[in-house]
Amino acid sequence: MNRREKKVEQYDVVIIGGGAAGLTAGIYCGRARLKTLLIEKSLVGGLATYTNEIENYPGFPDGATGTDLMNLFQKQAKRFGVTFKLTDVKGVHLEGETKVVETFRTDYHAKVVIVASGGKPRLTGAKGEDAYLYDKGISFCATCDAAANTGKTVLVVGSGDAAIEEGMFLTKFADKVIVSVMHDTGVMDCNEIAKNQALSNPKMEFLWNTMVEEFRGGERLNSVALRNVKTGEITDVTVDSCFLFIGYLPNTEIFKGQLDMNRAGYLLVNERMETNLPGVFGAGDVCDKFLKQVATAVGDGAIAGYSAERYIAESEIVERQILCDGKPKAVYIWNAVQPECRALLPVFEQLEQECADCLDVVRVDVYKSKGIARRLDVCEAPCTVIVKDGKVEQRISGCGITKECILEAIR
């Protein structure tokens, strides 16, 4: 489709996704003076903006709406110079030193990519669903579509926090909110407070042990056929709109084949938010994790932002001081807390004093960060890496490190 010449723009960091995780990563990257771009496909704020009340995010004793909270996140990211672009990411090339993130008009080149693309609502997979999505009657956001249902009858599918809280919000507008719950009478997945409020809400009606069988209607949704999971009985419920709150799926299609993920498609990351590819980090709901909350997304984003800064700093050291032209280099990889590593330090002081004209000494302390050592394929200190003309020539490890053998290797 794209016959047009694409623009190319350079950034240090490109963050994909503008939810709590992406915005926090943006704050950290921006504050580290990295040139940072955040790409969001719809509106900044992510899933948090679909929740009307956020009562458990620390620092807001009176609660906050998701939208207000996310606007504050964005304001803070903007203050640190993060650039925002509201568009879809069409594709990515994440292997190699320079990562490419494509949108329909521009290719963004970056040293680091942080994937914070979150998820999207899960569908029931029931018959007729495709025909009535979004403006045709099936909605995923009460905050967005509640007002349009003033005085009407709506069906909510699900019994988690989102389903029940959004359902209660809908009762402020709709005349009747019918909730389809697949569990037995009185069993719900949401928190106890929401449950008790919902059960005593006169506008809410619960249909227990039911699942969606089919969405029916003409141009627009007219009714939803629910199947009783115990008896198999089908009930046709006439509604004006249906809201699905049955969980989320990760937005990871464009990363398939490049980033490692679990069977459900969630990204696999370690405690530093590193993916399988160097320079690519994950954060927030898109990752395979135990608890998905604004507070945990913020934690992920902070780690990913910090990791990005570390990665770029280490890349620069490797590029400018180690794998560069000029004199041969003796790179001493040591650990400040290991006595045997400290014992070898005089060797390098001597080399520096006596052989400054024929070699450069670079010291890398792995106690602070193992990043550079990993890039030189060194997993244990002490080790000396000999670099000539920007290429690793030799690795001398352990007690083999002497002034003589280093000089020998340089020659």
Add this chain to the structure above:
Amino acid sequence: MAEFTLDCLGEACPIPLMKTEKKLEGLAVGDILIVSIDHSCAMKNIPEWARKQGHNVEIDEVDDGEWEVVIEKTK
């Protein structure tokens, strides 16, 4: 593959959306339409509508509270 602009500054919803729909109708596939808006609800409904039609959409914040919605007509 020409580029067109549509100035909707100062106009409230749903006028920017209606103007966009009308203007895009007359364009050829591959053409780009840049709609200038300063009404935040148009930032939601224009992209939503355009994406639903299958067009490519990008939003640029050109100034505080002023946006350009860039639409590439794809069909």
